[in-house]
Amino acid sequence: MNATLTDKEFVQFQSLIYEQVGITLDTPKKSLLTSRLGKRLRELELPSYQAYFDRVSGKGGEDELVQLVDLVSTNKTDFFREPVHFDFLREQVLAEIASTRFLRIWSSASSSGEEPYTIAMTLHDAIPDCSQWDIKILASDISTRVLAKAASGIYDDERVTQLPQEVVRRHFLRGKGEQTGKLKVRKHLSEMIAFRRVNLMAPAFPIKTPLDIIFCRNVMIYFDRPTQASLVGKFYRYLRPGGFLFIGHSESLQWVEHQFDYIKPTIYQKPFE
Ligand SMILES: C[S@@+](CC[C@H](N)C(=O)[O-])C[C@H]1O[C@@H](n2cnc3c(N)ncnc32)[C@H](O)[C@@H]1O
The missing domain is CATH 3.40.50.150 (Vaccinia Virus protein VP39)
Incomplete structure (x- = not known):
């Protein structure tokens, strides 16, 4: 596959993402979309961005839309973020x-x-x-x-390193054996x-x-x-x-x-x- 994302296709993705998810993808995001979607195209063995667009916007495209949103939005978060x-x-x-x-x-x-x-x-x-x-x-x-x-x-235990130890003990179980390094919420x-x-x-x-x-x-x-x-x-x-x-x-x-x-x-x- 050697596909390029044309301006017309980018505009199609922009409107689809805006209509379905509310996210505004501005033009500087074109290269980000190209590289992230390119990987997804290879995974799905699709020949072009247009073929991907047809899949995600067509009947039954809901599940793929979720994947697309994951590619364009960030899921960054933390425990006790903005306390x-x-x-x-x-x-x-x-x-x-x-x-x-x-x-x-x-x-x-x-x-x-x-x-x-x-x-x-x-x-x-x-x-x-x-x-x-x-x-x-x-x-x-x-x-x-x-x-x-x-x-x-x-969660991986690095996710809670900033929390006091007693808070971690009170609210999480520590994994053992294969689960070492993991924590499970109580x-x-x-x-x-x-x-x-x-x-x-x-x-x-x-x-x-x-x-x-x-x-x-x-x-x-x-x-x-x-x-x-x-x-x-x-x-x-x-x-x-x-x-x-x-x-x-x-x-x-x-x-x-x-x-x-x-x-x-x-x-x-x-x-x-
Ligand atoms: C940066 S995270 C924020 C997490 C948490 N609220 C925080 O502040 O740490 C943004 C989340 O919004 C979700 N998101 C984006 N568009 C959405 C929509 N239209 N409806 C519901 N969730 C959406 C993303 O999937 C992502 O998980």
Whole structure:
């Protein structure tokens, strides 16, 4: 195979990715797409980028679309990434809702699971009678690959080197034998979380109970302003009055029309009625 990605094909991929996933691929990304897709073409033994486009955009192309998204987006994440949100959850939100013992949280671009497991660790460590509470964390992503990794709860032990040893002991099991060097999240955390594939571009989400908090961190940066505005409007509908939206540290709603109250950088609240 000696295919080149023509400008016309690049534009086709740009619109497909924008329409289906909301991600805006600008022109400098053409060479990145060429090299990443080239590898995928070889794996699938396809003769050209056009043949790949036809497959991914045609009937039954959904699964391949997930692969394509993995090629163009980053899944970078960490345990306790951007800790201000976990501090806010512990110090502000829990104090307010302690009498209800009821909590619904959505980690809406959860990647390989570090974010929802960090939420679960924070709750477990902050609430003495946590098992008596009605807590549900929905963790979702568009990528089935990262969701499978998240649901397995298995990580290389380098992933937790920055965490205090007692936190690691409390929340992870160390692998033995063939699993040496691996850690598995303990059951008290995984029981709190349901993993599901959700595309943030969908017109509606599979959520019935109004949410206390939505984490949408480090994904909106890939979306253009109209897409961000529409997503933030949907989040607003799924939160309870007084519920919070947490976004990533390089993101802002400053240029996006929305109805949230600004609390502090990256933290927004739906007003009480
Ligand atoms: C950089 S990771 C962010 C992970 C985590 N929220 C954090 O801040 O550490 C971005 C994730 O967004 C997901 N993503 C991209 N477009 C999406 C979409 N349209 N719907 C749902 N998830 C999407 C990607 O698959 C990726 O796992």
